[in-house]
Amino acid sequence: MAPTRRTSRDIRSESRLDVLHALLTAGETTRNELARTTGLSTATVATVVSDLLSRGIVTEARVASGRVGRPTTLLRLNQDRGRIVGVDVAETYIRAVVFDAALDEVAAAEVPADERHVGTEEVVDGVARAVDAALARAGTHRHDVLGVGVSLPGSMQRWGANSPVMPNAARHHVDRHHVDRLRERLDLPIVIDNPLKAIATAELWFGQGRRHASTITVNLGTGVGAGIILNGAILRGATNFAGEWGHSLLALDGRACRCGRRGCVEAYVGASGLQRTLAAVDPAHPLASVPLQRDFIGALAAALEPPGPDPAVTETIQRTARYLGAALADLVAIVNPETITLTGWTVWALGDHLVPAVRRSVVEEAPGDSAADLEVEVSTVRGNSVATGIATIALERFLSDVGLVTTRVPTAL
Amino acid sequence: MAPTRRTSRDIRSESRLDVLHALLTAGETTRNELARTTGLSTATVATVVSDLLSRGIVTEARVASGRVGRPTTLLRLNQDRGRIVGVDVAETYIRAVVFDAALDEVAAAEVPADERHVGTEEVVDGVARAVDAALARAGTHRHDVLGVGVSLPGSMQRWGANSPVMPNAARHHVDRHHVDRLRERLDLPIVIDNPLKAIATAELWFGQGRRHASTITVNLGTGVGAGIILNGAILRGATNFAGEWGHSLLALDGRACRCGRRGCVEAYVGASGLQRTLAAVDPAHPLASVPLQRDFIGALAAALEPPGPDPAVTETIQRTARYLGAALADLVAIVNPETITLTGWTVWALGDHLVPAVRRSVVEEAPGDSAADLEVEVSTVRGNSVATGIATIALERFLSDVGLVTTRVPTAL
Numbered sequence: 001m002a003p004t005r006r007t008s009r010d011i012r013s014e015s016r017l018d019v020l021h022a023l024l025t026a027g028e029t030t031r032n033e034l035a036r037t038t039g040l041s042t043a044t045v046a047t048v049v050s051d052l053l054s055r056g057i058v059t060e061a062r063v064a065s066g067r068v069g070r071p072t073t074l075l076r077l078n079q080d081r082g083r084i085v086g087v088d089v090a091e092t093y094i095r096a097v098v099f100d101a102a103l104d105e106v107a108a109a110e111v112p113a114d115e116r117h118v119g120t121e122e123v124v125d126g127v128a129r130a131v132d133a134a135l136a137r138a139g140t141h142r143h144d145v146l147g148v149g150v151s152l153p154g155s156m157q158r159w160g161a162n163s164p165v166m167p168n169a170a171r172h173h174v175d176r177h178h179v180d181r182l183r184e185r186l187d188l189p190i191v192i193d194n195p196l197k198a199i200a201t202a203e204l205w206f207g208q209g210r211r212h213a214s215t216i217t218v219n220l221g222t223g224v225g226a227g228i229i230l231n232g233a234i235l236r237g238a239t240n241f242a243g244e245w246g247h248s249l250l251a252l253d254g255r256a257c258r259c260g261r262r263g264c265v266e267a268y269v270g271a272s273g274l275q276r277t278l279a280a281v282d283p284a285h286p287l288a289s290v291p292l293q294r295d296f297i298g299a300l301a302a303a304l305e306p307p308g309p310d311p312a313v314t315e316t317i318q319r320t321a322r323y324l325g326a327a328l329a330d331l332v333a334i335v336n337p338e339t340i341t342l343t344g345w346t347v348w349a350l351g352d353h354l355v356p357a358v359r360r361s362v363v364e365e366a367p368g369d370s371a372a373d374l375e376v377e378v379s380t381v382r383g384n385s386v387a388t389g390i391a392t393i394a395l396e397r398f399l400s401d402v403g404l405v406t407t408r409v410p411t412a413l
Numbered sequence: 414m415a416p417t418r419r420t421s422r423d424i425r426s427e428s429r430l431d432v433l434h435a436l437l438t439a440g441e442t443t444r445n446e447l448a449r450t451t452g453l454s455t456a457t458v459a460t461v462v463s464d465l466l467s468r469g470i471v472t473e474a475r476v477a478s479g480r481v482g483r484p485t486t487l488l489r490l491n492q493d494r495g496r497i498v499g500v501d502v503a504e505t506y507i508r509a510v511v512f513d514a515a516l517d518e519v520a521a522a523e524v525p526a527d528e529r530h531v532g533t534e535e536v537v538d539g540v541a542r543a544v545d546a547a548l549a550r551a552g553t554h555r556h557d558v559l560g561v562g563v564s565l566p567g568s569m570q571r572w573g574a575n576s577p578v579m580p581n582a583a584r585h586h587v588d589r590h591h592v593d594r595l596r597e598r599l600d601l602p603i604v605i606d607n608p609l610k611a612i613a614t615a616e617l618w619f620g621q622g623r624r625h626a627s628t629i630t631v632n633l634g635t636g637v638g639a640g641i642i643l644n645g646a647i648l649r650g651a652t653n654f655a656g657e658w659g660h661s662l663l664a665l666d667g668r669a670c671r672c673g674r675r676g677c678v679e680a681y682v683g684a685s686g687l688q689r690t691l692a693a694v695d696p697a698h699p700l701a702s703v704p705l706q707r708d709f710i711g712a713l714a715a716a717l718e719p720p721g722p723d724p725a726v727t728e729t730i731q732r733t734a735r736y737l738g739a740a741l742a743d744l745v746a747i748v749n750p751e752t753i754t755l756t757g758w759t760v761w762a763l764g765d766h767l768v769p770a771v772r773r774s775v776v777e778e779a780p781g782d783s784a785a786d787l788e789v790e791v792s793t794v795r796g797n798s799v800a801t802g803i804a805t806i807a808l809e810r811f812l813s814d815v816g817l818v819t820t821r822v823p824t825a826l
Contacts, residue, residue: 008421214651226747230643237749238627241783248743251676252664252736259780263664323665330661334639334747336650367672370654 012048013406015040016399019048020057020077021210024103028061028074049075055402056081057101077102082146084398085134085188086391087127088195088384089113089152091222092294094123096130097387098138101146103205103395105383109133123152128185146398147189149390150182151198153223191397195219195386196243199343199379200227200234201396202389207341207381214337217379218245218328219386220346222293224266227389228335246270250327268323271297271346277319282312294345301349317353324354325361332366332374341379351378425461426819428453429812432461433470433490434623437516441474441487462488468815469494470514490515495559497811498547498601499804500540501608501797502526502565504635505707507536509543510800511551514559516618516808518796522546536565541598559811560602562803563595564611566636604810608632608799609656612756612792613640613647614809615802620754620794627750630792631658631741632799633759635706637679641748659683663740681736684710684759690732695725707758714762730766737767738774745779745787754792764791 018038023029026037035045052058059078065071081101088095090113097108111130113122127150135142183190196219203209203217209229217227224246228235235242246266247259254263255276267273271293278300279288287303290296303313328340340362342351359376366374379385399405431451436442439450448458465471472491478484494514501508503526510521524543526535540563548555596603609632616622616630622642630640637659641648648655659679660672667676668689680686684706691713692701700716703709716726741753753775755764772789779787792798812818 008424011421011424228747230648235643235748237783238751239749239783239786241745241780242747242749244746244749244780244783247780248746249739250662250665252667252739254665261778326662326665330743331747332654333657333661334641334655334744335648336652336655336657338651365674367654367657367660370650370652370657373652 010406015044016048016404021205023077028076030072030074055404083140083144084146084391084395085131085148086387087130087150088386089123094126094130095384095387096134098134098140099391107134107138109137124182127182131186145188147394148186149394150192151195151386151390152192153195191394193390193393196225196227197234198386198389200229201392202381202385203227203341203379204229205392207379208339212338215339216331216337217341217343219344220269221344222271224270226331245331265327269320274320278312278316281315285312297346297349304353321354321357322361325358326365328362329365332371336370339375341377343379343385347378423819428457429461429817434618436490441489443485443487468817496553496557497559497804497807498544498561499800500543500563501799502536507539507543508797508800509547511547511553512804520547520551522550537595540595544599558601560807561599562807563605564608564799564803565605566608604807606803606806609638609640610647611799611802613642614805615794615798616640616754616792617642618805620792621752625751628752629744629750630754630756632757633682634757635684637683639744658744663736678740682733687733691725691729694728698725710759710762717766734767734770735774738771739778741775742778745784749783752788754790756792756798760791
């Protein structure tokens with residue numbers, strides 16, 4: 001595939017996305033302020049705002065009268081334009097979140113998933129039930145839904161009748177037939193992508209992504225992966241596999257990974273990797289036999305609170321920080337981002353104890369002084385960043401469908 | 414640093430680069446043909462060609478009379494516009510190549526370097542001697558030189574009086590003072606960058622880089638590294654460290670690397686890594702004690718020719734293919750390029766024996782079917798791709814200085 005040539009139409013589209021992002025950040029703001037924060041000319045901002053007003057994406061909130069001069073109109077995203085749903089299909093739960101068109105959360109619903117036994121049938125059914133429950137809670141009619149984004153684990157861009165999905169081959173044997181059924185069952189405009197692209201999108205719209213030329217956001221949960229943002233755009237790669245850092249090597253011939261290979265990053269810093277580290281430190285430790293990952297991570301977090309951890313827990317955190325630091329250093333060596341943000345339920349539970357040690361480890365393990373100025377922080381994206389991100393992708397798709405942005409959202413399907 | 418906003422001026426600049434690239438590929442061609450190959454409108458091509466003609470970058474070669482219609486003017490790059498010099502400072506040699514302004518090689522000169530004892534003084538002196546010798550051979554006067562590009566190993570964008578250069582800290586303790594002396598000694602416009610950026614530039618202008626949305630070109634020699642091309646542009650990273658894949662992990666706590674860490678890719682697939690693999694297979698093997706890397710790689714290549722390799726050599730090649738395949742699979746997992754090309758003197762010597770096995774290994778080691786359609790080939794860039802690439806960067810800088818392209822070439826200094 002040849003490189004994409006950028007046209008003046010793409011520049012117009014980017015200006016619109018810049019204005020939307022500025023509105024999202026500011027809440028209510030003026031045309032002059034939009035010009036200042038976006039760096040666009042006032043003439044461009046006026047045109048863009050007019051386009052967005054005419055499509056009902058933006059609305060004139062109210063008139064603010066300053067102390068001097070004539071009153072100024074305040075603009076905001078039109079929350080009542082419709083609803084967007086983001087669905088995070090995780091190994092341990094399926095969560096649907098209803099957002100308004102300004103991407104503020106309206107309501108959410110979660111159905112449990114058993115990490116040990118989840119077939120595609122259960123996933124399709126679980127997504128439908130979670131969406132129905134969330135829409136009911138939000139009091140939203142289906143015809144008000146502009147789009148539904150569904151984040152499914154693994155890299156699913158090559159589904160075929162018989163091709164299993166990576167890396168959870170055994171679990172998500174999802175094929176087009178099943179996706180078509182999901183589409184049919186929901187009867188709503190739907191986009192499907194993987195969680196790495198979702199968290200990257202969330203970081204781009206709500207986190208560090210637009211403040212830096214390059215950001216990597218790393219997700220730590222059952223699976224681990226990286227959302228890579230370069231110059232304001234998400235790196236998808238040739239076949240949407242970019243960011244599958246969780247299945248890059250940490251240790252040749254190391255621990256068996258559930259993807260079938262040995263030594264992957266995920267086998268060390270995924271939730272069950274942490275439990276394996278604890279078991280390696282102290283096989284008889286009571287936490288080493290907690291059966292469910294989320295319970296284990298919760299118990300580990302609890303053990304770190306006063307009166308404080310036992311030596312095996314301390315050693316587990318130290319080893320994990322080193323593994324994670326070394327694995328992040330590989331991202332620095334290859335992509336060399338300005339900033340790395342961490343997200344996912346392992347980070348939410350253990351971040352305070354893990355991040356300072358990880359930061360030291362990255363600087364130590366990265367080539368030369370390449371990580372000297374690198375920021376390593378817990379992501380500032382609020383709430384469930386997978387649901388927020390996949391909803392944002394659904395909104396982008398809607399904006400693309402109505403002709404406001406040219407960013408063709410190359411989702412998995 | 415905030416993401417770069419693209420302007421209509423950048424688009425004009427990109428059109429000029431597209432036309433230059435098409436001319437470089439075609440040799441002689443017409444305006445109509447340029448429009449066809451670049452996808453630009455005939456009006457745009459006419460404007461671009463006129464700009465390039467007026468600056469003497471392009472010249473009207475001759476008039477071709479077709480069988481019908483009026484004669485057509487053939488265009489080509491103006492070889493006589495001036496000379497460009499590319500200098501490849503490698504661990505084992507310093508090679509200066511003089512190119513004409515169409516980037517055709519005119520003459521070259523090489524001075525040997527001893528991989529075991531090369532200080533900055535020797536490098537500065539060696540570069541100057543190689544450039545002088547190459548210019549003399551080309552019969553080029555210094556005032557005809559449009560620019561000199563110098564590729565120095567390591568990541569040198571943060572030179573300071575006391576900061577050693579990575580990864581060859583012990584060898585290339587180059588600081589601004591030395592670079593200033595190099596500039597003074599050569600008394601020519603100079604750009605400095607690292608070999609990864611040079612090979613990526615060569616791949617972009619002369620290889621796969623413009624035919625694919627994403628290409629990674631991998632250099633195998635004393636050091637190893639990756640030049641990453643995304644959507645027609647080179648990925649430099651926040652601090653010009655992008656592509657330092659040679660210092661990403663292959664094996665946690667593995668072989669000591671000359672960068673000071675353990676387990677780096679380079680310690681396995683760099684030239685001396687291959688020798689260490691052979692020594693691990695058979696410590697008493699005669700090739701295990703060949704003192705110089707280039708002699709060792711040459712001897713290894715000779716051993717692969719009829720009557721054929723002994724079992725230790727075969728095993729060394731097999732292990733190396735697996736190491737390299739696993740390390741390339743990490744690039745696929747993280748960046749997911751359309752194609753990977755291999756270059757560097759280890760590849761030139763061993764490519765035929767190594768590449769088929771490496772290709773199989775990448776497909777096996779990469780996540781899911783992410784490498785199913787990946788092309789892994791020896792680079793088609795002719796000659797010394799580091800010298801060609803760094804000369805191209807010098808030409809880009811010249812085009813930028815005369816206002817034809819906005820691509821600010823963010824070189825190391």
